[in-house]
Amino acid sequence: MTIHDFPTGPYPTRVRIALAEKNLQSRVRFVTVDLYKGEHKDPEFLANKNYSGTLPVLELEDGTCIAECTAITEYLDALDGAPILTGRTAREKGVIHMMSKRAELELLDPISVYFHHGTPGLGPKVEIYQNPEWGARQRDKALRGMRYFDAVLRQQPHVAGESFSMADITVIGGLIFASLVKLPVPAECEALAAWYRRMLERDSVRHQPVFRLIAWNDRHTALARRLPQPQRRP
Numbered sequence: 001m002t003i004h005d006f007p008t009g010p011y012p013t014r015v016r017i018a019l020a021e022k023n024l025q026s027r028v029r030f031v032t033v034d035l036y037k038g039e040h041k042d043p044e045f046l047a048n049k050n051y052s053g054t055l056p057v058l059e060l061e062d063g064t065c066i067a068e069c070t071a072i073t074e075y076l077d078a079l080d081g082a083p084i085l086t087g088r089t090a091r092e093k094g095v096i097h098m099m100s101k102r103a104e105l106e107l108l109d110p111i112s113v114y115f116h117h118g119t120p121g122l123g124p125k126v127e128i129y130q131n132p133e134w135g136a137r138q139r140d141k142a143l144r145g146m147r148y149f150d151a152v153l154r155q156q157p158h159v160a161g162e163s164f165s166m167a168d169i170t171v172i173g174g175l176i177f178a179s180l181v182k183l184p185v186p187a188e189c190e191a192l193a194a195w196y197r198r199m200l201e202r203d204s205v206r207h208q209p210v211f212r213l214i215a216w217n218d219r220h221t222a223l224a225r226r227l228p229q230p231q232r233r234p
C-alpha cells in the first residue's frame with residue numbers, strides 16, 4: 001500500500017495515527033506530495049490519485065485510490081489488526097461515524113478554511129482565491145466547536161463514548177491544526193484540554209512529525225518575542 005502524504009499535515013497525521021494504533025506502518029510506503037508547491041493540484045494528481053486535490057490518499061496494489069481520512073481509516077480497520085477504531089457493533093459504528101463527521105464539520109474543516117482564507121495558507125502560488133471574512137467566520141465556528149467538544153468530554157472519557165476511536169483522532173487532528181494556526185483552546189475548555197493532554201501521551205500520537213514542527217514554531221515565536229521590537233518614530 002502507498003500513502004500519498006504530507007508528513008506534517010493535520011489530515012495526513014490522522015491516518016498516520018490510525019496506522020500507528022494498528023501497528024500497520026510497515027505495510028505502507030509513504031510518498032510525499034508537496035502541498036507548498038501545489039503538487040496536490042497537478043492535473044495528473046487530480047486525474048489519477050484524488051479528484052478533490054487533497055491528501056492523504058491510500059493507493060492499493062491494484063491501483064485503487066482511496067481518499068478521505070474517514071474512508072482510509074475504515075479500510076485499515078477492515079484489514080487485520082487491533083484496535084478497531086471505527087466500531088464493532090452497529091451502534092458503535094454509527095456513533096463513531098457521527099462524532100468523527102461532527103469533528104470535521106465543526107472543528108477541523110473550519111480551521112482548514114481559516115488557514116486557507118484567513119492566513120497566508122500555502123502561499124500565493126497555491127492560494128489563488130482567498131476570502132478573509134469567510135476565514136474569520138470559520139475560525140469562530142471552530143472555537144464554538146471546541147466548546148461543543150469540551151461539553152462532550154465533560155460527560156465521557158472519549159469523543160464517541162468510553163473507548164478511543166477514529167472520532168478522537170479527528171478531534172486530535174483539529175487541535176493539531178489549531179496549534180499550527182495559533183488558535184488557542186479557550187481557557188474555560190478544561191475538559192477538552194485535559195483530554196488532549198492524555199491523547200498526547202499516546203505513542204501513536206506523540207511521535208508524529210507534526211509535533212516537531214509545532215515545537216519549532218513555538219521556539220521561534222518565543223525567540224521572536226525576546227528580540228527587541230522595532231522603535232516607532234515619534
Ligand SMILES: N[C@@H](CCC(=O)N[C@@H](CS)C(=O)NCC(=O)O)C(=O)O
Nearest residue numbers: 009010011012053054055056068069
Ligand atoms: N476531507 C479530506 C480533507 C483533506 C485535506 O484537506 N488535506 C489537506 C492536507 S493537511 C490538503 O490536502 N489541503 C490542501 C488543499 O485543501 O488545497 C480528508 O478528510 O482527507
